[in-house]
Amino acid sequence: MRYSRFGLTTLKEVPAEAEIVSHQLMLRAGLIRRLTSGIFTWMPLGLRVLRKVEAIVREEMDRAGALELVMPAVQPAELWEESGRWDEYGHLLLRIRDRHERDFCFGPTHEEVITDIARRELKSYRQLPLNWYQIQTKFRDEIRPRFGVMRAREFVMKDAYSFDLDADGLAASYQAMHDAYTRIFERLGLHFRVVDADSGEIGGSRSQEFHVLADSGEDAIAYSDDDGYASNVETAATLPVGAPPAPTAAFEKVSTPGARSIEDVCGVLGVTAEQVVKTLIVDGDDGPVALVIRGDHELNAVKAQKLDGVASPLTMADPKTVRAATGAEPGFAGPIGLDIPVYFDHAAAALSDFVCGANEADAHFRGVNFGRDLPSPAATVDIRNVVAGDPVPGGTGTVSIARGIEVGHIFQLGTKYSEAMGAKVLDPDGRERVLEMGCYGIGITRIVGAAIEQNHDENGIIWPAPIAPFDVVIVPINAHRSDAVREAADALYAELSAAGLDVLLDDRDARPGVKFADAELIGIPHRLVVSDRGLAAGELEYRHRRDSESRALKREDVLALLGSPAVT
């Protein structure tokens, strides 16, 4: 591609709308343009990257035996009513009405459509196992789209759905996708981690997420240093700890006027957050429920809403309910004397001589001890987020925390949809069996943003070679006044193109500095400079995007260095 014909416009300044670096660089490098909130045009340069990501995903899905199809983006409401999700899915669903006043939605996912296909097409166990996939535009009406393509409303996703006769078959199909995903992210050249994930409301099923590691990631991942354990913090377990030490302090009520937060209480009483307990009042199935965790810990909503009697989704009780339940304004609740169900987190129940709210305005207790000032809880629960240094569940050592961007999710669905929608086949004994389903997603467009988050510097993007829009950029110096340079650049362009490389020839009549800056901004892995100076010596100047210095390269050695399309 000749730069002068490519219509690329780069931006020197950072558009005000872009918060994170990948979004800024995608706009500056001309990969995307925003149409409206969470909806983007993929410009030619960006589309090249997208296509490369798609190609790798497609190759590996095909290799794993999955079959590509394309389902409709627009789906009838009836299908979603069958699965029960027309009401469940809520505002994420973009609803559309046609001229006959019939309801449709723009598909945010395709379980309903694929299950409908399956129940029509699949009649016999002999057709199984089967895995259908598509690469397609989805729409989810996110509450707050942000971070460019990382949390867009319209986005491209690869979604696959497996069908098996039984749980063993499903496990095998799931494993095949796990392995395919691992190959995909390795081939994309990204640092990633597979983590255990929340299986949501479907329950009992296996679920894992693939995260690209980046400090700006929206998810926190807990992992063990030996890589034996990795889980989304949402689901990472914390373990019970031993009984509390013996009391040493006397129980007393202290005045803490206005000290509603843990921070306030610590300030007033001169204690640290891990000596304080916070008592959160949440809505329950039969009135409010109290959750007690250590002051320095965070409540984990995913875990808490699974407790008996706790409302799901987790909802904090309103102030009126808190007053009724505790007899005090919010900010002074404590577990002593509460007449509602109380759950103690493992770590909170291991404290002695601790501080808690007194269920009375402007007062806390201190020197509180289980078995003396309140009964020891019969059982303790896991309702907090893991923190770095916690013991690894089921392993040895302690966990570390990293940030990740979720780019893939694999899931054993079981029979949720096949049951609701009647997708069955006959087994070898001639009996009807409900299909066991798995679903497997990859965020194609999100991968592009994630790759940039992980690979950039102050000058711009540094594409991993497998998804770079161009493999190499040729920068002629003073081509307008040197026929030799122009001819050499053209010849090089022809030769590298013929060798199967994606080549960008910067034939603009621009100063070298402009060309260098743009080449770095758009992140082309290899750069070759053609100049009179170099030609005289029979050399080109080569520099990798990650290098800080250029080096001379004999003209005849160029192809050997860049090799085939599989350059690194």
Add this chain to the structure above:
RNA sequence: CGGGGCAUGGCGCAGCCUGGUAGCGCAUCUGCUUUGGGAGCAGAGGGUCGCAAGUUCGAAUCUUGCUGCCCCGACCA
């Protein structure tokens, strides 16, 4: 959805408080000079100041409504 902020040429911004016919940088076009890290000079084009009402002799500026965009939002108990 709740809270906050912003809306002026393609991009980044000033002007608004204290009404008086719109400006700067970048980008774009023309010419000359320049050419190894985002050139210089001279000139040019491009804006119903988000939309709609209102106040006023006069509104980018003041008032009201609407729309769009951006940021924050269990962790307080």
